[in-house]
Amino acid sequence: MSDYCVGIDIGGTTVKCGLFKLNGELLEKWEVPTRKVDAGKFILSDVASELKNRMEAHGLTNQNLRGIGLGVPGPVEPDGHVSVCVNLGWKDVWPAKEMTELMGGDVVCKVGNDANVAALGEMWVGGGRGHSSIVAVTLGTGVGGGIIVDGKIVAGAHGLGGEIGHMHVRDDETEYCNCGGRGCVEQAASATGIVNEAKRVLASSDEPSAMREYGDELSCRIVCDCAKAGDKLALRSLETSMEYLGRGLALVAYVVDPEVFVIGGGVSRAGAYLINLLKVYFNQHTPLSNNRPDIVLATLGNDAGIYGAARLVLD
Amino acid sequence: MSDYCVGIDIGGTTVKCGLFKLNGELLEKWEVPTRKVDAGKFILSDVASELKNRMEAHGLTNQNLRGIGLGVPGPVEPDGHVSVCVNLGWKDVWPAKEMTELMGGDVVCKVGNDANVAALGEMWVGGGRGHSSIVAVTLGTGVGGGIIVDGKIVAGAHGLGGEIGHMHVRDDETEYCNCGGRGCVEQAASATGIVNEAKRVLASSDEPSAMREYGDELSCRIVCDCAKAGDKLALRSLETSMEYLGRGLALVAYVVDPEVFVIGGGVSRAGAYLINLLKVYFNQHTPLSNNRPDIVLATLGNDAGIYGAARLVLD
Numbered sequence: 050m051s052d053y054c055v056g057i058d059i060g061g062t063t064v065k066c067g068l069f070k071l072n073g074e075l076l077e078k079w080e081v082p083t084r085k086v087d088a089g090k091f092i093l094s095d096v097a098s099e100l101k102n103r104m105e106a107h108g109l110t111n112q113n114l115r116g117i118g119l120g121v122p123g124p125v126e127p128d129g130h131v132s133v134c135v136n137l138g139w140k141d142v143w144p145a146k147e148m149t150e151l152m153g154g155d156v157v158c159k160v161g162n163d164a165n166v167a168a169l170g171e172m173w174v175g176g177g178r179g180h181s182s183i184v185a186v187t188l189g190t191g192v193g194g195g196i197i198v199d200g201k202i203v204a205g206a207h208g209l210g211g212e213i214g215h216m217h218v219r220d221d222e223t224e225y226c227n228c229g230g231r232g233c234v235e236q237a238a239s240a241t242g243i244v245n246e247a248k249r250v251l252a253s254s255d256e257p258s259a260m261r262e263y264g265d266e267l268s269c270r271i272v273c274d275c276a277k278a279g280d281k282l283a284l285r286s287l288e289t290s291m292e293y294l295g296r297g298l299a300l301v302a303y304v305v306d307p308e309v310f311v312i313g314g315g316v317s318r319a320g321a322y323l324i325n326l327l328k329v330y331f332n333q334h335t336p337l338s339n340n341r342p343d344i345v346l347a348t349l350g351n352d353a354g355i356y357g358a359a360r361l362v363l364d
Numbered sequence: 365m366s367d368y369c370v371g372i373d374i375g376g377t378t379v380k381c382g383l384f385k386l387n388g389e390l391l392e393k394w395e396v397p398t399r400k401v402d403a404g405k406f407i408l409s410d411v412a413s414e415l416k417n418r419m420e421a422h423g424l425t426n427q428n429l430r431g432i433g434l435g436v437p438g439p440v441e442p443d444g445h446v447s448v449c450v451n452l453g454w455k456d457v458w459p460a461k462e463m464t465e466l467m468g469g470d471v472v473c474k475v476g477n478d479a480n481v482a483a484l485g486e487m488w489v490g491g492g493r494g495h496s497s498i499v500a501v502t503l504g505t506g507v508g509g510g511i512i513v514d515g516k517i518v519a520g521a522h523g524l525g526g527e528i529g530h531m532h533v534r535d536d537e538t539e540y541c542n543c544g545g546r547g548c549v550e551q552a553a554s555a556t557g558i559v560n561e562a563k564r565v566l567a568s569s570d571e572p573s574a575m576r577e578y579g580d581e582l583s584c585r586i587v588c589d590c591a592k593a594g595d596k597l598a599l600r601s602l603e604t605s606m607e608y609l610g611r612g613l614a615l616v617a618y619v620v621d622p623e624v625f626v627i628g629g630g631v632s633r634a635g636a637y638l639i640n641l642l643k644v645y646f647n648q649h650t651p652l653s654n655n656r657p658d659i660v661l662a663t664l665g666n667d668a669g670i671y672g673a674a675r676l677v678l679d
Contacts, residue, residue, distance in 0.1 A: 182520075182521055194619075196619060196620065198513060198518055199516070201514070203513055203619075203620055203621075204621075205497075205617075205620060205621025205622075206497055206621050206622060206623040206657065207617075207621055207653060207655040207656055207657060208621070208653060208655065209617050209618055209621035209650065209652060209653060209656070209657075210618075210619070210620055210621035211618075211619070211621075212618045212621075212652060213618055213619060215618055215652050216614075216615050216618045216619075217611060217614065217615065217649060220535050228651055228652045229651030229652070230649070230651045230652070296532060299531075299532065300531050300532065300615050300619075301619050302520075302522075302524050303524055303525075303526075303527045303528055303530055303531045304509075304511060304518075304525070304526070304528065304531075304615075304616050304619040304620060305511065305518055305520060305525055305619060305620060306518075306519075306520025306521050306522055306523070306524035306525035306526075306527075307520075307521060308521040334532060334545070335524065336543055336544030336545045337524060337527060337530050337543045337544070337545070338522060338523060338524060340522045340523065341522055341524070342521065342522060342524075
C-alpha cells in the first residue's frame with residue numbers, strides 16, 4: 050500500500066525533508082545540511098541515507114511510498130534535467146533519476162523548481178487550498194512567483210515562467226535591477242525594495258517619521274509596523290510599493306487569471322493589513338471586470354517547499 | 365470511422381464553418397449569416413441545418429464525425445455555459461449542448477471563446493505549428509490574446525485570461541481605454557492605436573511626412589507602408605507602438621513563457637518588417653535571459669477560428 054509520499058526541498062544551506070500521508074498530513078519533518086563540496090555530489094546521497102533511517106523508524110519500505118518529490122533552487126528542464134544550479138554547485142545533474150537509484154531503483158521520483166513547487170504546496174494544503182489555478186508570490190529579499198493552472202505547474206519554455214518579480218511596472222525607477230532591467234516589481238515590492246522606497250521617501254521629505262530613528266537599521270518589518278501605527282511617511286512609501294505590486298498582479302491576472310493569488314515570504318508577515326492595501330491597487334488596475342482573483346496570505350511558510358515537493362508525485 | 369471534425373466560428377455577422385480531416389486538412393468551408401433576431405435563437409439551428417446538407421453532400425453521417433467545435437465571441441464558462449454574449453444577443457445559452465441536440469444527440473460538441481479557439485488553430489496548423497505552448501496575439505481594431513499551455517487553452521477563472529490588450533504598459537497615456545484603464549497595450553498597438561500614435565507624432569512636429577497628405581483618412585496600413593518607405597515620422601510612431609507591444613509581450617513571457625508568440629490580425633499584414641521591429645523591443649524588455657520565446661506571424665488569417673474550433677474536439 051503506497052500510502053505515503055516524501056517531499057524534499059533542497060536549499061543552499063539545508064535540505065528540508067518531510068514525510069506525508071497522501072492527504073497532505075505531515076508526519077515528520079527533518080533537515081539535512083547541504084554539502085556543497087565537490088560540485089554538490091553528496092547532497093542527494095546524504096538526503097537518501099537519512100530518509101532511509103526515517104523510513105525504517107516508521108516501519109516503512111519503498112513499497113509504502115507513492116514517490117519522492119524534489120524541489121531544486123534553480124531552473125529545471127521539462128525532462129527533469131538540471132544544466133546548472135549555482136546555489137548547489139550542480140552541473141548537468143538528473144536529480145530525480147539519481148534519487149531513484151540511491152533509493153534502490155523502485156521509487157518514483159519527480160523534480161521541479163523550488164518556487165513552482167512551493168506554489169504547488171500552497172495549492173495543496175496552504176492558502177490556495179481548494180483551488181486548482183493559483184499564482185503564488187513570494188515577497189522576500191527578491192520577488193518570486195509560481196504559476197499553477199489546472200493543478201499543473203506552468204514552468205515555461207525558457208525558464209522565464211513565473212518570473213513575475215522581473216515584470217516591468219515602474220518607469221521612474223532610476224536604479225538597475227539584478228536582471229539588467231529597470232523598474233521591476235522586485236525593485237518596488239521585495240523586502241529590499243520596500244526599505245529602499247521608504248529611504249527615498251524619508252530623504253525627499255522633512256516631515257517627522259518614526260522610521261528616522263532607525264537609520265541604516267531600517268527594515269521592511271519596521272516600515273510595515275510604522276505604517277500600521279499611522280506613520281505618514283511609512284504609509285506613503287508602503288502604498289507606493291503595494292501600488293507597483295498591485296499593478297504587477299493585475300498584469301498577471303490579464304494573462305492567466307488565477308482563482309487566487311497567494312502571497313507569502315517574509316514581507317507577508319505584515320498580514321491582512323498588507324493584503325488589504327495591495328487589494329486596493331490590484332482592483333484599480335483591473336478595471337475590466339468586478340469579478341477578479343482574490344488575494345490571500347500563504348499559510349505554509351518555509352514548509353511550502355516540502356509540501357509541494359510531496360504533492361509533485363501525486364499526479 | 366470518425367475521421368472528420370467540424371469547426372464553427374460564430375461571429376456577429378457571419379458564422380464561418382469548416383469540415384476537416386483529423387490531420388487538419390480543410391475539405392470545405394462555408395459561411396452562414398448570423399441571424400441575431402429573437403435573442404439569436406436561430407443561429408445554431410441555421411448552422412446545424414446547413415451542416416447536415418454539407419455532410420450529406422460528402423456522404424458523411426454523424427458516425428463519421430469525431431465532433432463539432434464552436435467558437436463564441438464572448439466569455440465561455442468552464443462548464444460550457446454562456447451567460448451573456450452581446451455580439452449574438454445570447455443570454456443563458458449552452459451552445460455545445462444545443463448543437464448536440466440539433467444534430468440528433470449523438471455528436472460530441474465543445475465550445476470555447478473565439479480568441480482562445482483561434483490560438484488553438486494557429487497552434488494546430490498555423491504559425492505555432494509544432495509547438496504546444498503559444499500565445500497568440502491578434503492586432504486588429506483591438507488587441508486580443510489566446511494563451512495555450514501544454515496544448516490546452518488557459519481561459520482563466522474570471523474571464524480575464526488572455527486579455528493582454530488591457531495590460532497596462534504606458535504611463536504617459538492621457539486617454540482612457542474602453543476597459544476603463546489608461547495606457548493599455550491596445551491603446552498603443554491596435555490598428556486604431558497605431559493611427560492615433562501617428563497622428564500625435566504628426567501634430568507634435570513640423571517635419572515633413574508622407575502621412576500628412578492622408579489627413580483623416582490615415583490608416584494603420586498607410587502608417588506601416590510609410591515607415592517601410594523610410595518616412596521618419598511614420599517610423600518614429602510605429603517604433604513607439606511596437607515598443608509598448610514589446611513591453612506587453614515581455615510581461616506575458618515573464619508569466620507563462622510560451623515557446624512562441626504568434627502575431628495575427630490586420631496589423632500583422634505589415635509582415636516581417638513589423639515582427640523585426642517588435643523583436644527589438646521585446647528583447648530589450650526581457651533582459652533576464654538570452655533564451656527567449658520567438659515571435660512569428662500567424663498564417664491562418666480569418667480561418668484560424670474554424671481550425672481551432674475543429675481542434676477543440678481532438679483532445
